[in-house]
Amino acid sequence: MLPSPVVNTYPLDNYDFGEKEPKMEKDTSVADRFERMRINYMKEGMRTSVAGILLVQEHNHPHILLFRIGNTFWKLPGGRLKPGENEIEGLKRKLLSKLGPSPASFQPNWQIGECVATWWRPNFERVMYPYCPPHITKPKECKKLFVVHLSEREYFAIPQNLKLIAVPLFELYGNFKRFGTVISSIPQQLSRFQFNMVTS
Template sequence: MGDDGRLHAMDDDEASAADQRPSIHIYPLSNYYFESKEPLLFKDETFADRLLRMKSNYAAYGLRTSVEAVLLVELFKHPHLLLFQIRNSIFKLPGGRLRPNESDVDGLTRKLSRKLSANGASDASDWEVGECLGMWWRPDFETLLFPYLSSTVKGAKECTKLFLVKLPESRKFVVPKNLKLIAVPLCQIHENHKTYGPVISGIPQLLSKFSFDIIET
């Protein structure tokens, strides 16, 4: 009886802690509609070309800042993350690089509208940009992104910010023909660095402070 009592108390504590977490409303994937539009133009460049471009842009504008959206839907009673799939093996979050002096919210709204809306027009009312979930840093041009910036680094070259973007109950996504928008379960993404890279594979951990409120419609 004592063991059962202790177990029951632990369960109550866990339930209480879960209730205190902020919740995210997520809606079934079947609530959303998908159409296609003209493909986006991508730079077809080698690693050396990209490195040269990054150095040139850094010399002109300083720190490069990118903003990316965490968009969640429900499928099979489990939260899924919306990702772009490029050439079957590259996965990216919707978003992109900010323009000089552009705010995080304005830049992310512009990128989401360009890549996921019919006419590409930037309208802040179309996207509910929430809190910043995390920031990743590139200390130099060659290395990968890190979720921290060491005090020994003088002048990081790039910062990537992840924002929770809350989807409405229903909406239409209009996706460029050369991109595929897919829903991937968080359990598949978790710590799967090889497939999704360090930033995307770390998102389930960033979301652990939330509870998921699946809204059936």
């Protein structure tokens, strides 16, 4: 039997958080977002996107760093890849855009690890599946989630209009009404990992 892959998690207090200029959302509503996705699909084909699972620990329990937009919308750091862009390099670019210092005087040491999930969006709708339904020949989006192995200490710059919150795995588990299907399924996706809670 193969050993479980290990993820080192460091205390949330090890990380410093500052602010940078706001990073405004491109869409003001869900309908606008899907209309923009439809226009891009006509020009470029299926949207490919990546997101990072950034793990820290508090009270000896893993927490995931999530953006909260407004009071109800939660989002993993990441975003759409450019056509032909490498997934790992694209995720590093997106993490830098969302969490890197501005100006870029010091870059966090992003260590992109395992891809733990692939999600498919069959249509221009909220619904995503962890498989591509067999009757869908032209999915509209493929989204991959990667574990990001954080260094022991980092500095993150948060856009002023966003909040970055450490959410415990137990709060995510099965809580799709609050976090959506993709984020609420992360505890299951991480269940094959062994968490090494580094306390110093």
